[in-house]
Amino acid sequence: MIPGQGLDITYLGLLAHSVAQEDFRIVRIGSRWADTAASLNDLAQNVVDVMDHLAVTNAWVGGHAFGGSVARTVALDHHDRVNGVLLLGVEESALVPGALAAGIPVLVIQGTHDEITPAVNGEKLQAAAPGLVSVVPIEGAGHMFPETHMGATSWAIEDYLDWD
Secondary structure, three states, X not given: OEOXXXXXXXXXXXXXXXXXXXXXXXXXXXXXXXXXXXXXXXXXXXXXXXXXXXXXXXXXXXXXXXXXXXXXXXXXXXXXXXXXXXXXXXXXXHHOOOOOOOOOOEEEEEEOOOOOOOHHHHHHHHHHOOOOEEEEEEXXXXXXXXXXXXXXXXXXXXXXXXXX
């Protein structure tokens, strides 16, 4: 799990703990880049470096808002390392053609009252790739739903990955 830009990784702690209780291994990855000019490709390589360090050959990669954009880039740049992508809120940049890796499933969890990464973004992404993208709305949730609606978010992840 990759946090949103400028957010401390700790806010994803309860969600990670909850999902891990269902026998999933969760790794939270903060950015080691102090340079704000690091590209998405640099940040994606950072994720793969952590995976290499932990001897993780493949995984679902996910993130919140900008962290989801990094996760999408990991899937695009390192297709063979990614089993699926988890987007906790969808940035507008995900709506451009080629923003998703071919053949890799995407689970979008979206707060219905998120004004930063609006729910319509997840719906548009699903419309663009209906065979790959599944969307789960979190009713009444704003942008920080991974923290404020941790139970519903955790359940959506666990339910999807158990099905997968």
